[in-house]
Amino acid sequence: xxxxxxxxxxxxxxxxxxxxxxxxxxxxxxxxxxxxxxxxxxxxxxxxxxxxxxxxxxxxxxxxxxxxxxxxxxxxxxxxxxxxxxxxxxxxxxxxxxxxxxxxxxxxxxxxxxxxxxxxxxxxxxxxxxxxxxxxxxxxxxxxxxxxx
Amino acid sequence: xxxxxxxxxxxxxxxxxxxxxxxxxxxxxxxxxxxxxxxxxxxxxxxxxxxxxxxxxxxxxxxxxxxxxxxxxxxxxxxxxxxxxxxxxxxxxxxxxxxxxxxxxxxxxxxxxxxxxxxxxxxxxxxxxxxxxxxxxxxxxxxxxxxxxxxxxxxxxxxxxxxxxxxxxxxxxxxxxxxxxxxxxxxxxxxxxxxxxxxxxxxxxxxxxxxxxxxxxxxxxxxxxxxxxxxxxxxxxxxx
Numbered sequence: 001x002x003x004x005x006x007x008x009x010x011x012x013x014x015x016x017x018x019x020x021x022x023x024x025x026x027x028x029x030x031x032x033x034x035x036x037x038x039x040x041x042x043x044x045x046x047x048x049x050x051x052x053x054x055x056x057x058x059x060x061x062x063x064x065x066x067x068x069x070x071x072x073x074x075x076x077x078x079x080x081x082x083x084x085x086x087x088x089x090x091x092x093x094x095x096x097x098x099x100x101x102x103x104x105x106x107x108x109x110x111x112x113x114x115x116x117x118x119x120x121x122x123x124x125x126x127x128x129x130x131x132x133x134x135x136x137x138x139x140x141x142x143x144x145x146x147x148x149x
Numbered sequence: 150x151x152x153x154x155x156x157x158x159x160x161x162x163x164x165x166x167x168x169x170x171x172x173x174x175x176x177x178x179x180x181x182x183x184x185x186x187x188x189x190x191x192x193x194x195x196x197x198x199x200x201x202x203x204x205x206x207x208x209x210x211x212x213x214x215x216x217x218x219x220x221x222x223x224x225x226x227x228x229x230x231x232x233x234x235x236x237x238x239x240x241x242x243x244x245x246x247x248x249x250x251x252x253x254x255x256x257x258x259x260x261x262x263x264x265x266x267x268x269x270x271x272x273x274x275x276x277x278x279x280x281x282x283x284x285x286x287x288x289x290x291x292x293x294x295x296x297x298x299x300x301x302x303x304x305x306x307x308x309x310x311x312x313x314x315x316x317x318x319x320x321x322x323x324x325x326x327x328x329x330x331x332x333x334x335x336x337x338x339x340x341x342x343x344x345x346x347x348x349x350x351x352x353x354x355x356x357x358x359x360x361x362x363x364x365x366x367x368x369x370x371x372x373x374x375x376x377x378x379x380x381x382x383x384x385x386x387x388x389x
Contacts, residue, residue: 038365049326049364064326064364066357098362099203131264132357133326 022117041105046093048110050085054118054140061114061136067091068110070129075136077122083114085134151189155215160343161249162221163240165300166228166370168379169322170363171257172301174352175332175339176223180214182347188215191239195232201225211236219345220249227369228300230376237303245313252276252308252315253343254301255335257322259382269321269331271338276308276315284316287341292319295386298379316342324379325371327363329356 038047049064063085065073072088087110095103120138128135164176179185190209200207210226222240244252258272273284274292281291297305301317308315318338322331333349340346352359 038368046361046364049367051325062326064323064360066360093361132360133264133323135264 025115025117039105039107041103041107043109043111044092044105044107045109045111046107047112048085048087050112050114052114052116056140058140059116059118059120059138061085061116061138063110063112063114063134063136064132065110065129065134066132067093068129068132073127073129073134075125075127075134077125078113080119080122081116083116083122083136083138084111085114085136086111087134150192153186153188153215155188155213155247156218156220157248158250159215159218159220159247160251160253160345161244161247162219162339163252163254163301163304164221164223165254165256166224166226166366166373167256167299167301168259168324168374169257169326169328169331170367170370171320171322171328171331171335172255173223173225173366174327174329174359174363175255175335176221178332178336178349178352179219179339179345179347180221180223183216183219185214185216185219185221187212188220189213189243191236193232193236193239195229195235197226197229199226220244220247225366227366227373230373233300233373233377234303237300238307241304241307241311241313245311249313251343252304252313253339254304254315254317255332255339256301256317256319257324257328257331257335258319259324260321263321263323263328263331266321269328269334271318271320271334273338274305274317274319276305276313280314280316283342287338289318289338289341294388296381296384298381299374299377318342325367325374327360327367329353329359 051062053060065087067089068087069090074086076084078084089108092106092108094106119141121141124139126137162176164172166173191211199210201210211224214221272292273289275281275284305315318335320331320334322328329352333352336347336349
């Protein structure tokens with residue numbers, strides 16, 4: 001079998017490619033975060049800190065939502081690999097309260113989008129909100145199984 | 150660069166950006182509660198071209214405060230991973246030149262499901278056996294094995310090399326979310342070791358506000374932690 005064809009079926013290569021892609025995506029997201037403000041005065045939104053973890057049977061997305069009204073939290077799939085989190089703060093926060101007087105604007109909402117790197121079942125999403133941390137559990141789709149002999 | 154007379158024979162606290170910003174939040178709170186004055190700052194080409202404005206005046210992000218028998222270092226901006234080793238070495242050398250009697254690093258120890266922990270536990274590490282015993286005697290559980298990564302790891306190592314007494318107080322914390330409750334837990338343990346009593350109610354009651362303000366520093370700190378391979382702290386060491 002030619003080398004190129006054989007490599008396609010190597011589980012280790014697939015995993016290695018997968019991890020490389022993830023790392024590259026993570027770096028890309030990191031750069032994107034650093035290159036633009038974490039707030040938007042037009043929409044009165046602040047981008048919360050957010051993380052995505054992949055484990056064997058699910059993807060867990062967490063977001064730090066301090067000062068949030070729990071009943072306003074919305075978790076919505078935008079498409080197959082993008083999840084949007086929105087929430088309203090208990091009170092409006094202005095730049096002034098951050099010690100910034102040269103900018104104008106108030107913030108009342110959290111909003112962020114988390115990219116889901118593996119297929120998940122968006123119909124079975126579970127959420128919990130504790131100590132200001134939102135936790136979203138998305139069960140992974142089982143697309144195929146490798147039989148071990 | 151020293152701006153004022155620096156106390157000698159002091160206890161030196163380090164509050165540098167790390168997991169959960171625990172050390173930075175804790176040490177900033179100590180500085181604020183004791184109304185400590187800036188006595189020195191770190192000027193280095195290894196640091197980004199950043200100044201922090203307070204009431205319109207420019208300050209270096211990495212500064213040292215002093216008051217009586219206490220000296221405290223904080224960095225209001227993330228320290229680039231590449232700058233961490235030389236700057237930590239310089240801080241330890243500077244502390245030794247000032248005859249510090251004890252170096253205390255407050256920090257976080259990331260745990261899964263931190264949101265399920267009501268009262269974060271604080272673990273201790275020390276640069277010598279006598280200090281390990283002191284920590285144990287005060288009821289602080291010792292970190293016996295595993296890896297430490299980042300500024301506190303190097304401070305501990307450089308202090309051990311130079312026989313500068315050093316301890317680290319590491320509170321269970323979030324990895325990449327600011328954690329004022331963990332900072333409060335570290336300060337409580339600091340009191341047991343040094344006798345410095347600090348009211349932490351502002352940290353606990355105003356925690357949500359602090360988390361909101363600390364978001365951007367945490368975001369940039371996380372990028373540097375990733376470059377330092379901070380997650381190596383989760384690794385299981387090879388003991389044969």
